[in-house]
Amino acid sequence: LTYLDLFYTWMDVSAAQSLGEALKKNRTLMEIGLECDYLAGAGEKFARPLMDALQTNESLTVLNLARNCLGNTGVKVVANALKRNRSITNVMLTCTGFDEGVLHLATTLRVNRTITSLDLADNQIGTKGAWHLSDALPANKGLLVLNLRNCNLGEKGAAYIADALKANTVLATLYLDTQDIGSMAGHRLQEALKVNQWLSCLS
Secondary structure (H helix, E strand, C coil), rough: CCCCEEECCCHHHHHHHHHHHHHHHHHCCCCECCCCCCCCCCHHHHCCCCCCHHHCCCCCCCCEECCCCCCHHHHHHHHHHHCCCCCCCEEEECCCCCCCCCCHHHHHHHCCCCEEEEECCCCCCHHHHHHHHHHHHHHHHCCCEEECCCCCCCCHHHHHHHHHHHHCCCCCCCCCCCCCCHHHHHHHHHHHHHCCCCCEEEC
């Protein structure tokens, strides 16, 4: 078994614990889909047993936690696990109900060299969150795709990301659509693209 899809199974904490124990021992599973499996209001309790397993699991490459009610505390648990994991390349955290939790993901990006695709779409990251990400991007040497669609970055937030592109030499695809970035940020993106020769897709 290399792929396990548990989409919409409404997993409870007990099931998450059992799955976590199985992942600690498994050496073949490469992709796991846990989209819409949350027990409402139990973000951290749901995430912790699964993320504890990532400390020892070295086969998993794709982690889909999209549309789970992780919140800031749950995303912190995920981010901390990803600091230590060296096999996961694709992380999907679309619509997982966090805002300030992006700080922990930004910290992870500074040290993780394995993740190549990170989907944060539909979370209220905001201007402050964009600043945290922009501060981490110049130091990151592995991320190729970053999805920030509908993240309420605002004009200043988008400008922070644009400025980070001047120093980042890896990112190839960046999604900023479905939000009003304004003329100032648009100009900063144009300026960044004059310097950045690696970004091939900007949406």
